[in-house]
Amino acid sequence: MSGAILTVEALTKRFGGFTAVDKVSFTVGEGEILGLIGPNGSGKSTIFNMIAGSLQPTAGSIVFQGRELAGLVPNRICALGVGRTFQIPRPFRKLTILENIAVAGYFGQGGHVSRKEAWATAERSLDMVGLDYEAGAEVGSLGAAGLKKLELARALATNPRLLLADESLGGLDQSEMDQAAAMLERIRRETGITIIWVEHIMGVLMRVVDRVMVLDHGEKISEGLPSEVAHDKRVIEVYLGSDAEAVQANV
Amino acid sequence: MTSVTLVNGSKWGERRYLAGAIVALVLIVLPTLNRELPVFGTGADWLAYPMHIMVLIMIWSLAYTSWSLMGRFGLVSLGHGAFMGIGAYGTALLWNYAGLTPWIGIPISLALVAAVAFIVGYPCFRFRIVGHYFALVTLALSEIVRQVIMATRDYTGGSLGFTPTPYGDGFSLYALQFSDRTVFYYVALASWAFGLWIWWRVDRSMDRFALEAISEDEDASAAAGIWVTREKLKITILSAVMTGFAGILYMQYQQFISPDTVSGIAISLQIVFAVVAGGIYVMFGPTVGAIITILLAESLRVAIGVSMVGLDTTIYGILLVLFIIFLPKGVLGGILDWLSRRKAG
Ligand SMILES: Nc1ncnc2c1ncn2[C@@H]1O[C@H](COP(=O)(O)OP(=O)(O)O)[C@@H](O)[C@H]1O
Numbered sequence: 001m002s003g004a005i006l007t008v009e010a011l012t013k014r015f016g017g018f019t020a021v022d023k024v025s026f027t028v029g030e031g032e033i034l035g036l037i038g039p040n041g042s043g044k045s046t047i048f049n050m051i052a053g054s055l056q057p058t059a060g061s062i063v064f065q066g067r068e069l070a071g072l073v074p075n076r077i078c079a080l081g082v083g084r085t086f087q088i089p090r091p092f093r094k095l096t097i098l099e100n101i102a103v104a105g106y107f108g109q110g111g112h113v114s115r116k117e118a119w120a121t122a123e124r125s126l127d128m129v130g131l132d133y134e135a136g137a138e139v140g141s142l143g144a145a146g147l148k149k150l151e152l153a154r155a156l157a158t159n160p161r162l163l164l165a166d167e168s169l170g171g172l173d174q175s176e177m178d179q180a181a182a183m184l185e186r187i188r189r190e191t192g193i194t195i196i197w198v199e200h201i202m203g204v205l206m207r208v209v210d211r212v213m214v215l216d217h218g219e220k221i222s223e224g225l226p227s228e229v230a231h232d233k234r235v236i237e238v239y240l241g242s243d244a245e246a247v248q249a250n251v
Numbered sequence: 252m253t254s255v256t257l258v259n260g261s262k263w264g265e266r267r268y269l270a271g272a273i274v275a276l277v278l279i280v281l282p283t284l285n286r287e288l289p290v291f292g293t294g295a296d297w298l299a300y301p302m303h304i305m306v307l308i309m310i311w312s313l314a315y316t317s318w319s320l321m322g323r324f325g326l327v328s329l330g331h332g333a334f335m336g337i338g339a340y341g342t343a344l345l346w347n348y349a350g351l352t353p354w355i356g357i358p359i360s361l362a363l364v365a366a367v368a369f370i371v372g373y374p375c376f377r378f379r380i381v382g383h384y385f386a387l388v389t390l391a392l393s394e395i396v397r398q399v400i401m402a403t404r405d406y407t408g409g410s411l412g413f414t415p416t417p418y419g420d421g422f423s424l425y426a427l428q429f430s431d432r433t434v435f436y437y438v439a440l441a442s443w444a445f446g447l448w449i450w451w452r453v454d455r456s457m458d459r460f461a462l463e464a465i466s467e468d469e470d471a472s473a474a475a476g477i478w479v480t481r482e483k484l485k486i487t488i489l490s491a492v493m494t495g496f497a498g499i500l501y502m503q504y505q506q507f508i509s510p511d512t513v514s515g516i517a518i519s520l521q522i523v524f525a526v527v528a529g530g531i532y533v534m535f536g537p538t539v540g541a542i543i544t545i546l547l548a549e550s551l552r553v554a555i556g557v558s559m560v561g562l563d564t565t566i567y568g569i570l571l572v573l574f575i576i577f578l579p580k581g582v583l584g585g586i587l588d589w590l591s592r593r594k595a596g
Pocket residue numbers: 015020038039040041042043044045046047
């Protein structure tokens with residue numbers, strides 16, 4: 001780990017009386033892939049939403065490359081170098097596949113990018129996620145796996161230093177999951193970007209990530225190498241249960 | 252990209268350019284035919300009425316095209332009557348009471364239009380007032396401006412209307428008053444063409460992609476780096492200022508304005524109706540809408556006279572409902588769809 005790119009401290013989000021994220025602290029090293037796992041409703045997406053600026057934290061701080069993100073608007077955070085995907089893909093259906101990505105390439109890179117560069121960025125991003133498309137193809141022609149790739153390509157086109165990937169495997173079958181995992185690994189290798197990867201099942205994620213952090217009911221219950229976390233008593237108890245052995249065999 | 256799609260979503264090849272060039276030529280030479288023509292035995296000023304109607308169509312086309320700049324992205328403003336009114340009354344009041352030539356009065360009025368658009372738009376966009384709520388806020392703006400005109404009737408003439416002070420012999424570049432209809436015909440023609448050019452520029456811009464994205468999903472747009480508030484403000488102010496300019500043209504042409512003709516909710520609704528009728532997503536849709544509404548209003552006026560004031564508004568209302576249900580892309584949008592389907596199938 002060569003220095004932290006992101007330092008999150010005592011991050012808290014309350015919705016009314018309900019605490020969705022409770023004093024969570026962690027750091028992510030430059031170039032690292034951090035897996036963020038936990039059951040449904042444990043607060044993973046809420047953490048992403050706070051980092052990306054679509055939700056304001058109730059308390060705590062988020063320092064990205066030495067800069068406080070809390071209080072900034074999403075497009076500003078994007079321009080600073082944080083790209084995010086949505087758990088449920090949110091494509092722009094009135095735009096073609098290529099335009100979906102080009103718009104992010106144009107507006108998301110935080111500087112003055114020419115149209116030509118934006119389109120070149122879009123083509124590169126689509127290439128990187130391995131999405132096959134025909135010129136002028138509509139978003140409607142994409143299936144679940146295609147939409148996930150589109151979502152990732154859009155985040156990549158903003159030229160992020162930190163990528164927040166939310167449940168990129170959700171709704172995929174086993175071979176698609178393996179492909180997606182290999183893709184994230186390749187993206188990291190080729191671009192050197194840092195990735196926080198959220199997933200509610202451990203599965204293939206454990207083979208790819210450098211470190212894992214486990215959430216339960218908004219609290220961090222474990223953090224460490226995949227092999228350590230898979231054997232953590234508390235994780236087995238509240239989360240892995242009978243799947244523990246399968247997961248342990250995988251890491 | 253070598254071929255340019257003048258009308259969104261359909262390509263008719265080169266024939267369109269030829270057709271466009273012919274129409275442009277006819278529009279340009281038309282006023283020169285307004286004299287005694289030996290062949291048809293015409294009168295000296297036989298084109299006066301058609302040209303009057305055409306000037307009206309071009310001015311309103313400019314207003315409608317301006318509205319559609321934002322309307323096509325789901326930013327449904329019911330406040331554009333206010334922008335017309337501010338432009339028209341602003342310039343006229345500055346002329347009558349401050350003696351300011353429209354050359355100065357127009358920029359001042361348009362700056363005021365821009366300021367009002369910003370003051371209304373900023374909080375709406377910042378606090379995500381969208382859809383029906385945005386329509387309601389802007390509807391209130393229409394009414395407020397009308398009420399201000401009524402409340403200051405000592406200066407504005409209230410519902411009786413307002414006449415800019417005539418200057419000289421009625422033909423003055425300084426006052427932008429032209430007794431000769433031909434001059435105004437060309438001013439209106441140029442303004443209308445300018446409005447279409449702006450529409451085309453916006454359609455080709457990256458902002459269009461941003462606004463399409465915003466119209467679907469503001470969160471996802473912001474996550475992709477789009478500054479949602481700024482994009483919406485830009486298009487709103489552009490649209491408002493151009494609409495204000497259309498109001499000014501109307502005032503300078505008619506040399507008479509009243510809240511009923513350039514301001515208020517009725518005008519705002521008429522703008523929406525005309526654009527929906529003509530076609531909201533296509534370049535010439537608003538122009539077709541202007542042709543429909545003005546010919547309709549003129550026919551009613553000729554057929555029934557002015558005894559039933561408000562009849563046209565009633566008919567607009569009924570037609571609006573019918574259009575939204577049966578022809579949501581408008582007359583031109585519907586025709587273009589039909590043409591491209593026929594070509595494909
Ligand atoms: N905008 C919101 N308003 C109220 N409750 C929310 C909101 N967003 C998330 N929650 C709640 O916060 C908890 C954590 O949600 P989330 O972060 O989406 O979980 P995860 O991504 O780990 O499945 C859930 O109980 C969810 O219902």
